[in-house]
Amino acid sequence: MQTPSLGQARYASGLGHTVGDDVLISERIECGADPGHCFELAGPRELIFFNPKETRAGIVTCGGLCPGLNNVIRSLFCELHYGYGIAEVIGFRGGYAGLDPASGINPVTITPEFVEGIHRQGGTILGTSRGPVDVSRAVDNLIARGIHILFTVGGDGTQRGANDLYQEARRRGHLLSVVGVPKTIDNDVAFVSRTFGFFSAVEEAARVLDCAHTEARSTLGGIGLVKLMGRHAGFITAGATVASQDVNFALIPEVPFKLEAFLSALEQRMRTKSHAVIAVAEGAGQDLLEADASARDASGNVKLKDIGIFLRGHIEAHMKTAGLPVAIRYFDPSYQVRSCPANCEDSLLCDLFARNAVHAAMAGKTGVVIGFLHERFIHVPIELLASQVKRLDPAGGWWRSVLSSTGQPANFS
Known part of the structure; x- marks a missing residue:
């Protein structure tokens, strides 16, 4: 799928080590005759589309918090300001709501002083919100403010919104580069x-699991039950489980389980070891809870029911019937793991995502998100990104590592 572009680049970037649009990265490492999708390699171009001295850029952060948001804001600004010398960088506050003048949320001009030290803080200095924006009014606002580039930092819902902004600007003939930085x-x-932010969240989650293990093994019949984030994917639960090495049962959305089979396995563990640690992703076992698909949050996501509270109640009832006294310590660190500052690995990743986003925008790319495959940064058309899902493969290495570290059966059926 071809990367959307605003037109012919005509200004010399003055940057070294540039790459051309003809350098492509295949979706598959071992592709054979079928390489899958091929993507442009991200990075600085020899020629750029915008005249830096006449260019204004905007940054907006949307959706839930994530370690590294402030790092991305800082690196976007630094590359724009010091790398390209563009005229002005505007920060739209309060998520997509801040793009609509009717919200009354005024933007801020980003300066070197504004971003000083923000990378050491969790959260986002620009603020965030969930939910869509009136696309027509948002584009009116961007045009009125002379914004040529908009960086959208957020998850799949944010990037779908970014695609709507790109399409509306294109329909009007306004040359607006919309480049997404994927966040979740x-x-x-x-x-x-x-x-x-993923590895920072895993690191924080692993600390909580260590605390749950301490509580469980220090109490007769102790059970540490930890609910972690992961609506549709169990990567945090799997990563934290393997990092901890003290988890006995991990439950994720991609691997359905039967409640009675799980409770029987837990009972056996308690009879032999007298303590256990359970890590469960928030999206696991939703079929057991009969979630209402019509109940949705501001982002359009189905509201999940609380699998942690559900399991705690059923574990207590099962163990009482089995005649096993237990002391359940329930942990729900959802906001803790996403509000911490980025660790060193994520700080580096944030910087590279941001700088490649700036290079893409200055080259006139639009309607794209910066991807990361095979240790290479790439340009992914938003329309293609929005049509794909990524989940943990129960037959893959991630889950095999979980099964090996926990000793749990491959499934509870």
Whole structure:
């Protein structure tokens, strides 16, 4: 799928080590006759589309928090300001709501002083929100403010919104580069081998699991039950489980389980070891809870029912019937794992995502998200990204590592 572009680049970038649009990265490592999708390699171009001295850029952060958001804001600004010397960078506050003047949320001019030290803080200095924006009013606002480039930092819902903004601007004939930086601690973005903030969240989640293990083994009949984020994908639960090495049962959305089979396995564990640690992703076992598909949040996601509270109640009832006294310690660190600052690995990743986003925008790419495959940054058309899903493969290495570290059966059926 061809990368959308605003037109012919005509200004010399003055940057070294540039790459051309003809350098492509295949979706598959071992492709044979079928390489799958092929993507442009991201990076600085010899020629750019915008005249830096006449260019204004905007940055917006949307959706839930994620470690590294402030790092991305800082690196976007630094590359725009110091790398290209563009005229002005505007920060739209409060997520997509801040793009609509009717919200009353005024943007801020980003300066070197504004971004000083923000990378050491969790959250986002620009603020965030969930939900869509009136696309027509948002594009009116961008045009009125003379914005040529908009960086959208967020997950799949944010990038679908970014595609709507790109399409509306194109329909009007306004030359607007919209470039997305994919954000989610769930690590479930297609064509991105790891999203920024994921390993910081895993590190924080592993600390909680260590605490749960301490509580469980220090109490007769102790059970540490930890609910982690992961609506549709179990990457955080799997990663934290393997990092901890003290989890006995891990439950994820991609691997359905029968409640009675799980409870029987847990009972056997308690009879032989007298303590256990359980890690469960928030999206696991939703079929057991009969979630209402019509109940949705501001982002359009189905509202999940609480699998952690559900399991705690059923574990207590099962063990009482089995005559096993237990002391359940329930942990729900959802906001803890996403609000911490980025660790060193994610800080580096944030910087590279941001700088490649700036290079793409200055070259006139639009309607794209920066992807990351085979340790290479790529340009992924938003329309293609929105049509794909990424989930943990129960037959793959991630899940095999979980089964090996926990000793649990491959399935509870």
